[in-house]
Amino acid sequence: MYCCCWGTFLCFQSLLTFNEWLKKWLLVFPHFCLGRGLIDMAMNQAVTDVYARFGEEYTKDPFRWDFVGKNIFFMLVEGFVYFTLNVLIQYRFFLDHWLSDYKQTVVQDEDDDVAEERQRIYMGGSKKDILQIRDLSKTYVGRKRAAVDRICVGVPTGECFGLLGVNGAGKTTTFKMLTGDTDVSFGEAAVAGYSILTEIHDVHQNMGYCPQFDAIDELLTGREHLYLYARLRGVPESEIPKVAEWGIQKLGLTEYAGCSAGTYSGGNKRKLSTAIAMIGCPALVLLDEPTTGMDPHSRRFLWNAIMSVIQDGRAVVLTSHSMEECEALCTRLAIMVNGTFKCLGTIQHLKYKFGDGYVVTMKINAAKASLSPELEPVESFMESSFPGCVQREKHYNTLQYEIASSSLARIFQLVVANKDRLSIEDYSVSQTTLDQVFVNFAKQQMGEDEDVTLHRRTARKDMKILPVKGK
Numbered sequence: 001m002y003c004c005c006w007g008t009f010l011c012f013q014s015l016l017t018f019n020e021w022l023k024k025w026l027l028v029f030p031h032f033c034l035g036r037g038l039i040d041m042a043m044n045q046a047v048t049d050v051y052a053r054f055g056e057e058y059t060k061d062p063f064r065w066d067f068v069g070k071n072i073f074f075m076l077v078e079g080f081v082y083f084t085l086n087v088l089i090q091y092r093f094f095l096d097h098w099l100s101d102y103k104q105t106v107v108q109d110e111d112d113d114v115a116e117e118r119q120r121i122y123m124g125g126s127k128k129d130i131l132q133i134r135d136l137s138k139t140y141v142g143r144k145r146a147a148v149d150r151i152c153v154g155v156p157t158g159e160c161f162g163l164l165g166v167n168g169a170g171k172t173t174t175f176k177m178l179t180g181d182t183d184v185s186f187g188e189a190a191v192a193g194y195s196i197l198t199e200i201h202d203v204h205q206n207m208g209y210c211p212q213f214d215a216i217d218e219l220l221t222g223r224e225h226l227y228l229y230a231r232l233r234g235v236p237e238s239e240i241p242k243v244a245e246w247g248i249q250k251l252g253l254t255e256y257a258g259c260s261a262g263t264y265s266g267g268n269k270r271k272l273s274t275a276i277a278m279i280g281c282p283a284l285v286l287l288d289e290p291t292t293g294m295d296p297h298s299r300r301f302l303w304n305a306i307m308s309v310i311q312d313g314r315a316v317v318l319t320s321h322s323m324e325e326c327e328a329l330c331t332r333l334a335i336m337v338n339g340t341f342k343c344l345g346t347i348q349h350l351k352y353k354f355g356d357g358y359v360v361t362m363k364i365n366a367a368k369a370s371l372s373p374e375l376e377p378v379e380s381f382m383e384s385s386f387p388g389c390v391q392r393e394k395h396y397n398t399l400q401y402e403i404a405s406s407s408l409a410r411i412f413q414l415v416v417a418n419k420d421r422l423s424i425e426d427y428s429v430s431q432t433t434l435d436q437v438f439v440n441f442a443k444q445q446m447g448e449d450e451d452v453t454l455h456r457r458t459a460r461k462d463m464k465i466l467p468v469k470g471k
């Protein structure tokens, strides 16, 4: 019995000590200080009431240190400390220091156009560009590999810059960093001279964004959306109806402008999202796959709207999985793989540099109607005239070759000169499509986690499906 009581007492003592210790340590939380202070004051009032019932006076100074004084003191100190901490976090004070290692790693195996653009940005050559991106990077928490890895680009006025890449390449993450939707892990970017790190409100004033998934309110009509966003963008009240009507006309939404957006088809929602991005004439318009789900007519309508933005001397950054769209709109483009730019330049330049050269298709005549066309002479002619050419297809009377290292004029010259001798009925010469260039790069994203470098034409053949050698 004695032991049991002694044990309980000891346990009680240690609990009391623990309680005292906890009451001290929990003072670092302002919520605890406030709560504890209020409880102590309430208890003090209860004790005063009890004393009063017995006709005695009980007064205790509430500001005493061991009463509410320490709680008030800690709350004051914490208010100052936490506010300072908040400001430092807001302005990325710690992040910049923690991530300083990022700066020191060198980008390896970079395409020369991408490296040239990087140098241009480093040397300050993009000062006049509407969008300047310098080493912009993002690594999501829990991810080993960066979703966006030190990309550099400058987009001048009057340019439509295309950002291509397979799913997961990092296009949307880039947009999210530019719009402030997600934190930047490293690097910086500026829109119309305003930094996305420190002047995001000014950035928003100069930027329109059409996100990949329509951010629209199902209950508002198309017109109401445009009114709302025009107001948010700071369009003067008297001009809002005019601006909203402009958006409705521009994107062909006249018929649906009065209907609630919840009833819109997928394509019309995209149109509305694009109209919202364009409202108020921002200097930079970011469009994340704006034509997804649109019919060809609407798509062309939207292309015209995008063209008018470029002609206005503003800039557009566009992501799309339609090469046709990129060919129609983009003045320059970059293909993103695993968060990095693998190539950058005009479409023609990329086709020439990374494309498979030219594709020659020939139809061969039979010497007599009863005989099969003779393909061997044409095959030996192609192999001797264009060493290294690759036979892509061989059918009954058709041959198709891929010629990497020859000029268009030489191909025409040789084929025309030997046309009759080789019984070539007709032929066509076409350049590599942007699709082929894209597919070559896309293979890298689908491959191993480790980056694979794509070199110019010499290395390109390694990546191709083996040609048909149907002899």
Ligand SMILES: Nc1ncnc2c1ncn2[C@@H]1O[C@H](COP(=O)(O)OP(=O)(O)OP(=O)(O)O)[C@@H](O)[C@H]1O
Residues within 6 Å of the ligand: 140, 141, 143, 147, 165, 166, 167, 168, 169, 170, 171, 172, 173, 174, 212
């Ligand atoms: N919130 C997130 N948390 C963790 N990882 C993410 C998050 N968002 C994107 N990622 C990862 O970052 C990488 C890039 O994704 P992102 O959405 O930017 O690609 P994308 O090029 O826009 O693809 P898509 O063409 O499908 O839109 C992917 O590997 C993706 O899984």
